[in-house]
Amino acid sequence: MSSTLVMSQHDALEPHWKTAHSQKQVGPVRDSGKGRRESRSGNAFPSQGFAPGNFVGKRDDVYVRACKVEAFIYYVITIAAPRGSRLGTRERFPIPSRSRDPLFQDHPNPEKITGKGSGPTSRNHGSTFFIPVASIELPDLPYAYDALAPTISEKTLRTHHLKHHAKYVNTANQILTEDKKYANLTAEKIIQDKSIRTSNPVLFNNVAQSWNHAFYWKCMTPIGGGGVPSGILMDMIKRDFGSFEEFRKKMESEALTCFGSGWAWLGYDSKRGQEKLVVMKTSGADNPLAFGVTPLLTIDVWEHAYYLDFQEKRNDYVNAFFNKLVHWAFAEENLNNVATTADEL
Amino acid sequence: MTKLSLALSAILMGSASSFSMTMRAQSAPNTRREILQQTAGIATAIAIPAAANAYAVPDLNYPFEALEPYIDAPTMKIHHDKHHATYVANINKATEGKPEVDILELQLNALEAGPAVRNNGGGHYNHAFFWDEMAPPDEAKKTKPSPELEAMINKSFGSMDEMKAAFEARAAPGALFGSGWVWVCVNQKGDELKLVGTPNQDNPLMKGVLDEVMFPILGLDVWEHAYYLKYQNRRPEYVSNWWNVVNWDKVSENFAYVVEKKAGVPVRG
Numbered sequence: 194m195s196s197t198l199v200m201s202q203h204d205a206l207e208p209h210w211k212t213a214h215s216q217k218q219v220g221p222v223r224d225s226g227k228g229r230r231e232s233r234s235g236n237a238f239p240s241q242g243f244a245p246g247n248f249v250g251k252r253d254d255v256y257v258r259a260c261k262v263e264a265f266i267y268y269v270i271t272i273a274a275p276r277g278s279r280l281g282t283r284e285r286f287p288i289p290s291r292s293r294d295p296l297f298q299d300h301p302n303p304e305k306i307t308g309k310g311s312g313p314t315s316r317n318h319g320s321t322f323f324i325p326v327a328s329i330e331l332p333d334l335p336y337a338y339d340a341l342a343p344t345i346s347e348k349t350l351r352t353h354h355l356k357h358h359a360k361y362v363n364t365a366n367q368i369l370t371e372d373k374k375y376a377n378l379t380a381e382k383i384i385q386d387k388s389i390r391t392s393n394p395v396l397f398n399n400v401a402q403s404w405n406h407a408f409y410w411k412c413m414t415p416i417g418g419g420g421v422p423s424g425i426l427m428d429m430i431k432r433d434f435g436s437f438e439e440f441r442k443k444m445e446s447e448a449l450t451c452f453g454s455g456w457a458w459l460g461y462d463s464k465r466g467q468e469k470l471v472v473m474k475t476s477g478a479d480n481p482l483a484f485g486v487t488p489l490l491t492i493d494v495w496e497h498a499y500y501l502d503f504q505e506k507r508n509d510y511v512n513a514f515f516n517k518l519v520h521w522a523f524a525e526e527n528l529n530n531v532a533t534t535a536d537e538l
Numbered sequence: 539m540t541k542l543s544l545a546l547s548a549i550l551m552g553s554a555s556s557f558s559m560t561m562r563a564q565s566a567p568n569t570r571r572e573i574l575q576q577t578a579g580i581a582t583a584i585a586i587p588a589a590a591n592a593y594a595v596p597d598l599n600y601p602f603e604a605l606e607p608y609i610d611a612p613t614m615k616i617h618h619d620k621h622h623a624t625y626v627a628n629i630n631k632a633t634e635g636k637p638e639v640d641i642l643e644l645q646l647n648a649l650e651a652g653p654a655v656r657n658n659g660g661g662h663y664n665h666a667f668f669w670d671e672m673a674p675p676d677e678a679k680k681t682k683p684s685p686e687l688e689a690m691i692n693k694s695f696g697s698m699d700e701m702k703a704a705f706e707a708r709a710a711p712g713a714l715f716g717s718g719w720v721w722v723c724v725n726q727k728g729d730e731l732k733l734v735g736t737p738n739q740d741n742p743l744m745k746g747v748l749d750e751v752m753f754p755i756l757g758l759d760v761w762e763h764a765y766y767l768k769y770q771n772r773r774p775e776y777v778s779n780w781w782n783v784v785n786w787d788k789v790s791e792n793f794a795y796v797v798e799k800k801a802g803v804p805v806r807g
Contacts, residue, residue, distance in 0.1 A: 453716055453718075497771065500766040
């Protein structure tokens with residue numbers, strides 16, 4: 194019997210890789226049509242539908258209170274569960290305190306989820322993220338293949354998604370099927386594990402690239418792309434880079450100076466004593482998670498991401514990404530889910 | 539100053555050696571000797587205008603569409619006129635004001651010289667090497683490895699077909715992840731051919747990239763810009779089609795040169 198764990202209001206506070214770690218479901222969460230998402234097993238506890246932002250109107254606080262009760266019950270269960278019992282399989286967690294980053298304290302409701310788009314919720318990014326990788330899924334694009342045209346053509350998106358991304362997913366799954374020793378690891382753990390990177394670089398590359406691409410698709414949006422972020426993210430950008438223009442210049446520079454294949458990232462460094470936004474580039478399949486930085490936004494600068502549309506003009510592609518495509522709501526969502534202590538990464 | 543005006547002023551001054559002069563940055567002179575030297579330097583510089591390190595993109599020996607259908611004309615044009623040109627511009631910028639060095643000699647200590655020299659010096663050499671080892675399919679068809687090269691291929695790989703198969707395997711996206719080049723090289727001892735892959739714009743001539751410095755005789759660009767317009771993700775198809783444009787006469791020349799001189803193949807530009 195697969196146990197779908199309670200998703201409570203506290204999910205908004207805790208990092209989503211923790212909640213999903215023991216989940217068995219590997220497909221997208223189904224919507225029963227009643228405005229509440231049901232788990233695959235029809236488990237009595239509702240799955241992740243009860244975040245405050247998902248419902249509107251007077252009934253909100255009823256559900257919110259119900260979530261709090263659920264969370265309390267669940268908290269008691271996990272703490273009280275006998276060792277080795279199924280109930281105790283979820284990682285124990287204290288109610289997390291907010292990150293010591295002062296900007297998190299200043300805002301009254303940092304956990305409001307603002308994600309737009311028709312794709313899976315932020316919590317598990319489809320089932321690609323933060324779930325033990327018995328198999329990695331190739332998530333659908335959050336939009337149609339021609340949705341980003343003419344900036345990114347349909348041909349590019351089709352090739353990029355159905356050939357490149359799919360190949361990474363298939364290769365990763367091939368290895369994971371053959372070699373059972375990685376069965377209980379999430380994609381993030383594989384990316385962060387220094388020994389896997391050296392002992393099985395093919396696995397690392399393909400798992401990381403699967404993750405990177407699933408993340409990248411959501412960093413773009415056909416509607417309302419471009420512009421500037423709002424909320425804590427904008428405040429942090431101003432605090433850590435001086436201004437949005439400074440930040441954008443920096444990230445574009447990282448994207449353009451990434452020699453060969455790689456990625457440019459906006460991330461949040463939650464390591465103790467250095468909590469702040471960072472902009473960085475990685476080479477090949479590399480990912481900021483391996484450096485203790487939580488990704489908030491990325492741009493793919495492998496040539497296959499832009500060559501059909503921009504040829505050698507990577508600067509035009511990066512420019513167009515920021516002017517027309519960048520999905521700031523997704524980055525804000527990711528910031529809201531940031532780990533609260535360095536240990537949780 | 540453009541090359542044309544340099545040429546004109548050189549002709550006017552009647553000096554043929556202007557292109558190799560470079561101004562060296564110096565601190566303020568503090569002896570009469572230094573002042574005299576500097577004045578002399580300035581005088582000659584005025585008389586013989588200094589040129590920045592003049593690496594240049596060599597012209598192709600064939601038109602852009604000559605390698606069709608195996609490598610398409612738009613790719614050749616962008617690859618040559620944009621990518622290679624950028625490497626040349628950047629290596630010129632990186633070596634400005636420094637004593638002029640042949641692009642081949644720059645390779646050995648490229649890692650020490652820093653990323654700008656490594657990436658762009660490597661990029662310039664690799665591409666200059668690449669253009670000359672290819673020929674239009676009709677001509678390439680008529681070329682074949684020299685007996686010495688054939689013998690070495692058989693010794694190191696078993697047969698030409700086996701070498702090609704090994705080469706294609708080494709060039710596969712799984713084997714060479716990301717951007718890079720695949721090379722057939724002569725080893726230091728000169729008694730064997732080795733098949734290697736190098737990342738980004740590194741090459742076997744650079745000390746520190748492989749276990750030992752080796753001398754390439756054949757190389758293939760597997761950066762995505764080399765094939766994406768025509769082949770997209772189908773790199774294996776690009777690699778297997780590439781054999782149709784390899785000029786084996788030139789490869790044999792490379793082999794003979796490398797074995798005799800124990801040095802890398804010189805390139806134009």
